[in-house]
Amino acid sequence: MADNIIEVKNLKKYFKTPHGTVHAVDDVSFNIERGKTLGVVGESGCGKSTLGRNIIRLQDPTAGQVIYDGQDITDLSNQQMKRMRHDLQIIFQDPYSSLNPRKTVMEIISEPILFNKLMKGSSKQDVEKRVRELMDTVGLAQRLINSYPHELDGGRRQRIGIARALSLNPKFIVCDEPVSALDVSIQAQVLNLLKDLQKEMGLTYMFITHDLSVVNYFSDDILVMYLGMVVEKAPAEVLFKNPIHPYTKALLSAILVPKVNGNPDHISLRGEVTSPINPPDECRFTRRCDYICDTCKAGTPPLIEIEPNHFVACHCVKPEGITLQRTVGV
C-alpha cells in the first residue's frame, strides 16, 4: 500500500462563461506518494495550473474529491482550511507579479508566519532569525533583507517566493512553472535548489511545466494532460522510453536534439487546440490525431493500465496489445 499524501478523485473544474461552460479540468484522478514528485505536462491552457490551484483549494473544485493525508479537504470551510494551508503551499510562475511590490523581503517572508501566528509569544528578533534562516535555506544573501523585490533579479525573486512558501513548513508544494520565467542558467540553480529542499525536508511536489526536459530531470511520475483530461500517466523513465498516446509522442518528439539535421522523427501536430468550451463527447485529441481509428468518436476514452503503472487514455490502444497504426498523413 503506497503512502499517498495527495489523492485526487474525479476532480472537475468548470468555468461558466457567456459562451458556454469551459471544462478546464475534467474528471482527473491520481495519487501522489509522500516525498515524490509528480510532473504535470501539457500545452498552455490544458488546465495544469487550474488543477494545481484546485488541489490546494485556491479555487473550489466543481466536483470530485481532494484527499490530503487521509482527510477530505474538498468541502472544508475557509476557517478549517486555514490550518491545512500550512501544509499546502504554492510557488508561482512569474516572480515579478508574485511578490507584493510594496513590501520588503523581510515583510514578504515573515508575512505568512506573523499572519498565522506560528511564532506566537516569540520576539521580533526570533521572527527575524527565522527569516534569516529561510533566506539561508534558499540561498538568498542576508544583506538583501531590507530590499524591495524590484531591486532584485528574477532568480533572487523566485528564491523569495520559495522562502515564502517554506515559511509555513509545508509538506506539499505545487510548483506552478517555477522556472519558465527565468533564463536557463538561473533555471538550473532554482531546480537544484528545489531538489535539495525536497531531500532535506521530505517535501512532496506537484511540478507543473510545459518544459519536458525539466520534467524528466525532476519528476518521479509524469502526468500528461490534454484539454483538461489526463491522456497518459507513467513513471518518468517509462514515459520517456515508451510513450504510447499520440499526444505524448508528439510532445516528446518536440524536445530539441543537438543534431545537425534536427530530429528526423519529429511529429508535427495539425490544427490548433480544440475549444474547451462544451467539448463534444469524444476523445478530445481526435481532431489533431494522426492515428484515428473507428472508435475515437465513441465517448471520452478511460485511462487503461497497459503495463504496470502505465496508464493511457486512447480508444485505439488495447490492454492486450498496442495496436496503434498511423492512419492519417502516411
Add this chain to the structure above:
Amino acid sequence: MSKKAAFATPDGPIVYKKRSRLMETWNSLKTNPGAVFGLIVVALYILMMLLSFVLYTREDVVAINGKEMFLRPSAQHWFGTDEKGRDVFTRIMYGSRYSLAVGFGAVGIGLIIGVIIGAISGYFGGAVDILIMRFCDVLSAIPGTLLCMVLVAALGPGLINLLVSIGVTSIAGYIRLARASVLATRGNEYVEAARAIGMSEVRIALTQVLPNSLSPLIVATSGNIASCILSAAGLSFLGFGVPVPLPEWGALVSGGRTYMLKAPWMTTFPGIFIMVITFACALLGDGLRDALDPRLKK
C-alpha cells in the same frame, strides 16, 4: 542616496531595519522640486486661512465703504478695492476658508466613498459590481453642475451642503477609477499567495490590493481639488453657493467680471489664487504618487 548605500554594501549579516514607509515617502518627496514647491504653496495657503481667522472679522469683509470704490492696488490696498470699497486682499484672505474647505472637503468625500464602493465593485465583482456600475451610469448621465444644483436645492444653501453636493457629484468618477485599478491589481499572483497563506478576502483587499491600486487615484485627486474649487465658484455665481456677501473665491471672480475693464484687479487676483493652488496640488499629487511607490525610487 547615502541611506541606500548603507543597506547594500557590506556582505554578510546586516541589521534588519524596518524601512519606515512615512520616512521613505518623505525622503523621496523632498528630492522632487515640484512636489516641494507644491507642498510649500499648500502650507502657505493653509497658513493664510488660519491667519484670516485671527486677523479679520466678518464685518471687515462685508462692510461697504462708499469713499474707496475701485481703488487701484497700492501700499494701502495691496490688491485694490472693489465696487463697494472693500479691500480685495482682505476678502481673498477671508475667502480662503470657503474655497479650501470646498476644495479639500468635497474631494475627501468623493475619494473616500468612491474608493470604498469602487474597491468592493472591482474586487468582488458579480452582481454587486453590475449594480454599482449601473448606479454610476445613472450618476454620470446627469450633467455635473445640474446635479450639484439639484442637490443644493434639496439640501438648502450653506457651505456644508455645497461641499457635500460637489463631493457626491464626483463620486462616479472615483468609483470607476478605483474599480479599474483594483481589477488590474487583483489579478497579480501575490494576491493568490496571500490566499494560499489563509488570508480572508477582506483582508487581502485591504492589505494587498488597495495599497497597490492607489497611484491613479492620487493623481486624479490632486487634479480634482482644483475642479472642486471651480465648481464651487460656478455654483456661487449661480447663487447656489456660499451666500452673496461672503468672499468665496469663485464669487470674487464672478463678482468682478462686470468691472473687468474698469477694475481688472478684482478678478485677476482671486483668479491667480485659484490657479496657483490648482498648480500646486497637481505638482504635489504627482510627487506623492512617485514617493509612495517603492518601484519609482531612484
